[in-house]
Amino acid sequence: MKKMPYKGLQYLKGVGPAKTAQLARLGICTEQDLLEYYPRRYEDRSRLQPISGLVDGTVGTVCGMIADVQERKPRRGLSITKAVVRDVSGDAKIVWFNQPFIKTKISSGIQVIVTGKIKRQFGQIEFTNPEYEIFDGNDLINTGRIVPVYTANDFISQKLLRNLISQVLTAGVDSELETLPPSIIQEYQLLSRGEALANIHFPMDHELLRKARRRLVFEELYTIQCGLAFLKKRNKQAGQGIKYAPDGELVQAVEASLPFALTDDQTRAVAEIKADMEDLTAMQRLLQGDVGSGKTVVAAIVMVKAVENGYQCAMMVPTEILAEQHYHTLGNLLAPHGIKICLLSGRLSRAGRDILLPQINTGNIDIVIGTHALIQDEVNFKRLGLVVTDEQHRFGVKQRSKLQEKGCSPDVLVMTATPIPRTMALTVYGDLDVSTIRQLPPGRKPIRTFLRGAQQRSKIFAFIVSEVAKGRQAYIVCPLIEDSDKVESQSATELYETLTATVFKNISCGLVHGRLKAADKDEVMTAFYRGEIKVLVATTVIEVGVNVPNATIMVIEGADRFGLAQLHQLRGRIGRGGHQAYCILISESKNNETKQRLKIMEKTTDGFILAEEDLKLRGPGHFFGTKQHGLPDLKIADIVRDVDILLEARKAALQTVAAPEYSGYLQTLFKLRFGADFMEVLKS
Ligand code: ADP
Numbered sequence: 001m002k003k004m005p006y007k008g009l010q011y012l013k014g015v016g017p018a019k020t021a022q023l024a025r026l027g028i029c030t031e032q033d034l035l036e037y038y039p040r041r042y043e044d045r046s047r048l049q050p051i052s053g054l055v056d057g058t059v060g061t062v063c064g065m066i067a068d069v070q071e072r073k074p075r076r077g078l079s080i081t082k083a084v085v086r087d088v089s090g091d092a093k094i095v096w097f098n099q100p101f102i103k104t105k106i107s108s109g110i111q112v113i114v115t116g117k118i119k120r121q122f123g124q125i126e127f128t129n130p131e132y133e134i135f136d137g138n139d140l141i142n143t144g145r146i147v148p149v150y151t152a153n154d155f156i157s158q159k160l161l162r163n164l165i166s167q168v169l170t171a172g173v174d175s176e177l178e179t180l181p182p183s184i185i186q187e188y189q190l191l192s193r194g195e196a197l198a199n200i201h202f203p204m205d206h207e208l209l210r211k212a213r214r215r216l217v218f219e220e221l222y223t224i225q226c227g228l229a230f231l232k233k234r235n236k237q238a239g240q241g242i243k244y245a246p247d248g249e250l251v252q253a254v255e256a257s258l259p260f261a262l263t264d265d266q267t268r269a270v271a272e273i274k275a276d277m278e279d280l281t282a283m284q285r286l287l288q289g290d291v292g293s294g295k296t297v298v299a300a301i302v303m304v305k306a307v308e309n310g311y312q313c314a315m316m317v318p319t320e321i322l323a324e325q326h327y328h329t330l331g332n333l334l335a336p337h338g339i340k341i342c343l344l345s346g347r348l349s350r351a352g353r354d355i356l357l358p359q360i361n362t363g364n365i366d367i368v369i370g371t372h373a374l375i376q377d378e379v380n381f382k383r384l385g386l387v388v389t390d391e392q393h394r395f396g397v398k399q400r401s402k403l404q405e406k407g408c409s410p411d412v413l414v415m416t417a418t419p420i421p422r423t424m425a426l427t428v429y430g431d432l433d434v435s436t437i438r439q440l441p442p443g444r445k446p447i448r449t450f451l452r453g454a455q456q457r458s459k460i461f462a463f464i465v466s467e468v469a470k471g472r473q474a475y476i477v478c479p480l481i482e483d484s485d486k487v488e489s490q491s492a493t494e495l496y497e498t499l500t501a502t503v504f505k506n507i508s509c510g511l512v513h514g515r516l517k518a519a520d521k522d523e524v525m526t527a528f529y530r531g532e533i534k535v536l537v538a539t540t541v542i543e544v545g546v547n548v549p550n551a552t553i554m555v556i557e558g559a560d561r562f563g564l565a566q567l568h569q570l571r572g573r574i575g576r577g578g579h580q581a582y583c584i585l586i587s588e589s590k591n592n593e594t595k596q597r598l599k600i601m602e603k604t605t606d607g608f609i610l611a612e613e614d615l616k617l618r619g620p621g622h623f624f625g626t627k628q629h630g631l632p633d634l635k636i637a638d639i640v641r642d643v644d645i646l647l648e649a650r651k652a653a654l655q656t657v658a659a660p661e662y663s664g665y666l667q668t669l670f671k672l673r674f675g676a677d678f679m680e681v682l683k684s
């Protein structure tokens with residue numbers, strides 16, 4: 001494989017220092033970037049029409065001779081260039097406004113191709129501000145073909161981009177660069193890289209465009225899948241994981257003491273995890289299950305298995321609230337069996353840490369539950385054998401492996417309550433095996449969901465008052481304000497003040513938002529758990545993990561600002577007890593599409609269906625909200641649209657990683673894609 005002899009953008013014709021800077025602002029710094037600056041869309045200007053056949057109001061392309069060029073400047077700041085283009089069938093006028101340089105480029109007798117909107121009136125045919133290209137026997141790039149349309153701006157025009165990309169392509173070197181193994185190209189019938197790049201920018205025809213895109217999408221997804229497959233292979237090989245013994249008395253005793261029977265899905269998940277643990281290779285498993293599906297108890301059982309074998313467990317969760325909750329739940333369940341659990345929170349005092357850390361270090365404590373505090377350097381385990389992360393998508397891969405490294409090839413269980421569409425799971429969690437809990441524990445009354453307009457607010461609040469009178473509790477969630485914790489907290493505070501001064505004057509209310517001090521938040525949450533606070537006004541800080549079975553109402557203001565997956569998460573806070581629960585979505589949006597989207601919430605409580613819908617409607621970028629999601633940036637692939645290619649790419653990646661002769665290809669591919677040693681990239 002040859003390396004491209006690229007020299008830098010400034011060596012391209014038409015690029016000086018100013019353009020270099022402007023290109024950089026579009027993210028284009030190298031020839032490679034230019035080649036990967038894929039068109040946003042295409043215009044088919046390949047069909048040439050006779051001038052006499054042009055139709056009023058349509059966009060047409062003609063090839064003809066310039067017959068006459070004139071420029072006028074009727075007033076300051078306005079220039080009008082007029083010309084006539086002629087073919088055997090007739091004449092058309094051309095008018096360009098404020099493009100005085102055109103006069104210097106075209107003159108009578110020159111052959112051009114012109115594309116533009118046509119006006120046909122009183123036997124006259126006219127193009128206004130058309131795109132044109134001088135037809136001199138060279139390859140056309142601006143018209144007379146399928147033309148790429150890029151994201152351009154005032155400084156970097158379409159024409160410049162086409163010109164630069166065409167220069168890089170005609171330098172011709174790229175055809176010699178091939179990133180995919182020949183057998184993969186053959187088996188999956190892919191274009192060569194050079195051919196694909198040429199045709200993605202300047203397609204010879206629609207079929208080649210399709211093939212070019214397929215090849216490049218394939219390469220992009222294949223690269224990621226190779227990375228994931230490589231990680232998985234490495235983790236499995238990192239050879240000597242822990243081989244846990246079959247269940248003994250402790251596991252059996254804990255299982256027998258559960259206050260309920262496990263659902264079939266829970267039983268299956270427990271069995272899958274135990275099988276992984278009893279195997280010598282280290283487990284890398286994702287436990288996926290909707291909110292309330294009962295993942296915690298599954299984690300509890302398998303943690304007991306680790307403890308029974310003399311190992312410690314760490315459970316990392318994304319928020320303090322959730323850490324505390326797990327600490328309580330697991331404590332109640334496991335402490336009676338003599339298992340020692342501690343909570344390692346970021347809020348712990350220096351003195352508290354000084355007592356706790358040595359206990360973890362000496363192996364005195366069996367299970368440590370905590371937030372990011374767990375991955376700090378001072379935290380050391382004696383024998384960390386099982387790592388559980390909850391709501392994993394909020395942690396990066398790096399944090400996951402950092403916790404893992406505190407043990408010696410510990411088994412890893414990743415739990416997520418965001419049902420992830422399959423294609424996305426393959427991309428984000430492609431290095432993991434998956435267990436899924438789909439059914440909810442029995443006896444739950446399905447939550448009833450309603451979409452309401454703002455004018456129904458007073459009725460909704462009256463309903464809350466009546467439910468509170470019956471002893472229930474309610475959440476009111478304020479609109480999501482992207483990227484502004486501050487504004488969001490302010491609006492929650494305002495809502496709280498209004499409500500407590502009016503409709504909820506005689507009800508005890510609480511307020512939580514991201515700007516509260518940890519201790520204050522705690523106090524409010526504890527009061528809500530205890531039922532002392534009846535109505536909790538909150539921002540999305542309550543999204544994850546809050547469990548108050550007596551809360552039966554979830555009102556979500558500005559529901560249209562949330563994704564379906566997120567709404568589903570919020571809704572999961574209720575319906576956890578025996579009483580009928582209600583979720584009321586308030587939206588002032590008049591947009592029909594938005595309403596239809598929210599209506600889906602009324603129809604289904606299946607998180608997997610909602611997740612698929614959300615992904616389809618809002619695309620992968622929005623899927624996990626604005627938070628960190630672990631999804632790589634994709635330049636051309638769309639994991640919703642390109643599922644088929646994704647599956648092929650995954651299959652190919654597994655083949656590749658299994659074949660040692662391909663390791664050279666992998667290195668190059670990762671280097672080209674990530675510009676660095678690929679292991680570093682995968683870890684970050
Ligand atoms: P999540 O999957 O969201 O973490 P939890 O583990 O918090 O769900 O479980 C939700 C609730 O369901 C908890 O109160 C838990 O005790 C209860 N639960 C879990 N499994 C069962 C079951 N098999 N039968 C009845 N209740 C269950």
Ligand code: MG
Pocket residue numbers: 295296390417545
């Ligand atoms: Mg949970």
